[in-house]
Amino acid sequence: MNSGLEDIVAAETVLSDVDGEAGRLTIRGHPLSALAGRKTFEEVVHLLFQGFFDDLPDPDRLTAILGQARAEAFDRALPLLPLLAPLPVYDGMRAALAAMPDGVTLDDALRLVAAPAVLIPALIRQARNEEPVAPDPACGHAADVVRMLGREGGGAALDAYLVTVSDHGLNASTFASRVVASTQAGLTSAVLAGLGALKGPLHGGAPGPVIAMLDEIAAEGDARAWIDRALNHGDRLMGFGHRIYRVRDPRADALKAALKTLDRADDRLAFAEEVERIALVALRQRKQSRVIETNVEFYTALLLEAAGFPTESFTGVFAMGRVVGWIAHAREQALTGRLIRPKSLYVEEHARAA
Ligand code: ACO
Numbered sequence: 001m002n003s004g005l006e007d008i009v010a011a012e013t014v015l016s017d018v019d020g021e022a023g024r025l026t027i028r029g030h031p032l033s034a035l036a037g038r039k040t041f042e043e044v045v046h047l048l049f050q051g052f053f054d055d056l057p058d059p060d061r062l063t064a065i066l067g068q069a070r071a072e073a074f075d076r077a078l079p080l081l082p083l084l085a086p087l088p089v090y091d092g093m094r095a096a097l098a099a100m101p102d103g104v105t106l107d108d109a110l111r112l113v114a115a116p117a118v119l120i121p122a123l124i125r126q127a128r129n130e131e132p133v134a135p136d137p138a139c140g141h142a143a144d145v146v147r148m149l150g151r152e153g154g155g156a157a158l159d160a161y162l163v164t165v166s167d168h169g170l171n172a173s174t175f176a177s178r179v180v181a182s183t184q185a186g187l188t189s190a191v192l193a194g195l196g197a198l199k200g201p202l203h204g205g206a207p208g209p210v211i212a213m214l215d216e217i218a219a220e221g222d223a224r225a226w227i228d229r230a231l232n233h234g235d236r237l238m239g240f241g242h243r244i245y246r247v248r249d250p251r252a253d254a255l256k257a258a259l260k261t262l263d264r265a266d267d268r269l270a271f272a273e274e275v276e277r278i279a280l281v282a283l284r285q286r287k288q289s290r291v292i293e294t295n296v297e298f299y300t301a302l303l304l305e306a307a308g309f310p311t312e313s314f315t316g317v318f319a320m321g322r323v324v325g326w327i328a329h330a331r332e333q334a335l336t337g338r339l340i341r342p343k344s345l346y347v348e349e350h351a352r353a354a
Contacts, residue, residue: 020242065110077132090316097116
């Protein structure tokens with residue numbers, strides 16, 4: 001048995017490749033550096049959906065249809081919002097997605113891409129007792145999210161973020177989506193599986209705790225002491241370590257570049273870089289058998305904080321980008337027609353105790 005399925009190849013994909021030794025992420029033949037900050041989110045949706053929907057239009061038309069899908073998502077969300085009010089932002093978004101049709105067409109896919117982008121800002125505003133802002137279908141996807149949040153500027157940074165996290169090999173949530181799609185269930189079911197897996201702190205739930213860590217360190221004023229105490233206690237430092245990367249996660253630097261386009265981030269960035277440097281030294285000293293480097297979540301936290309998202313919404317914003325990868329993988333898996341069904345090793349409890 002291979003614990004955590006480490007090093008097991010469980011799917012063939014044309015979508016993305018994570019080279020953990022070289023620190024390289026390739027999405028449909030393009031290095032991440034050629035996409036983040038260079039292609040729009042909509043262009044990357046087009047890239048990832050190619051070959052999986054017969055009626056996929058050109059990127060400009062796709063951009064227009066996605067804008068329309070946001071408008072429709074808003075109309076559907078409005079009556080649901082009061083019912084979702086008691087839930088945390090992520091759970092509210094998940095509940096609204098669960099009520100969507102479970103088909104496999106391009107319309108179904110775009111509805112699922114549009115929904116988190118509309119729901120997350122609306123749920124954030126509702127929690128602040130503010131009226132939701134309707135989408136503008138003529139706006140770019142990321143810029144519209146910023147608009148719906150009620151902020152000005154930062155659309156380009158969010159666009160680079162959504163592109164950066166759009167797909168990443170067979171990560172836990174994408175695998176969960178593929179397992180569901182392999183049963184020939186619809187795209188909503190596959191996306192809900194991805195949402196469930198993304199939520200945990202070992203995957204997409206880490207950036208909120210990164211902010212908590214930075215705030216605690218800032219309050220204490222001694223990063224080394226805080227980090228030593230956490231590691232002595234057996235805690236994991238959020239935003240560090242990865243199953244595949246044995247070098248720095250290339251997405252960390254893509255996000256750092258996007259973060260620098262937000263002028264309000266300067267002091268916080270300098271402080272976070274100092275914490276990162278001290279954390280990496282401490283991790284190297286203590287975990288000599290495992291290379292632990294900065295992962296995507298460390299700079300995700302800083303970028304989303306600077307872009308004006310509250311920490312409780314960070315994982316939902318991650319889902320806004322990753323939903324595209326889940327859908328493309330779900331289509332790719334379903335088209336193989338092969339059910340994913342591994343085996344377990346039965347270990348009798350009394351034998352184990354003996
Ligand atoms: N802080 C402290 N120690 C760590 C960390 C960390 N962030 N990450 C791994 N380790 C240690 C483990 O404690 C373990 O030490 P041990 O051998 O002394 O027991 C060793 O490194 C190996 O850990 P595993 O859990 O086997 O490594 P795995 O490849 O499964 O871990 C993971 C990957 C889950 C991301 C891990 O690094 C982690 O928990 N990081 C913190 C949470 C985080 O940042 N999550 C976001 C990941 S990125 C994403 O999913 C989008």
